[in-house]
Amino acid sequence: MYAIFVTLNVQQDKIDEFEEVSLGDAQGSTRDEPECFRFDILRDPAVPGRYYLYEVYLNADSLEKHRATPHFQKWWATVEDWFEEDLAKVEMETVFPSDEGWEAQKPHLLNW
Numbered sequence: 001m002y003a004i005f006v007t008l009n010v011q012q013d014k015i016d017e018f019e020e021v022s023l024g025d026a027q028g029s030t031r032d033e034p035e036c037f038r039f040d041i042l043r044d045p046a047v048p049g050r051y052y053l054y055e056v057y058l059n060a061d062s063l064e065k066h067r068a069t070p071h072f073q074k075w076w077a078t079v080e081d082w083f084e085e086d087l088a089k090v091e092m093e094t095v096f097p098s099d100e101g102w103e104a105q106k107p108h109l110l111n112w
Helices: 012-032 060-067 070-079 099-110
Strands: 002-009 036-043 050-057 088-093
Touching (some): 002 060, 012 050, 036 099
Antiparallel strands (some): 002 088
16 A cells, blocks of 8 residues: 655644644545545644644555545645645555555544
């Protein structure tokens, strides 16, 4: 599987709005994208406005498909000017769980 870890620093006056609109992208990703196996939004308690996204996809092409979805396009159009600096992204390959493990847990992502 292909994974990304993104660090975002959101302007202080946009934090609440960022969280609200980001939920729509995360929920749309896990619900509507069969090749998205994880979409976590994490908040740094020590640095106000710093967020981390951890996303797992079948492959890099799946991430490109994600970026073409209506929920991502809506999210990006809303938040793209809210960042204090450029986004930092790390691309990875998963080791554990196995690909089969990621696929098996997919239905449970919808238990919000």
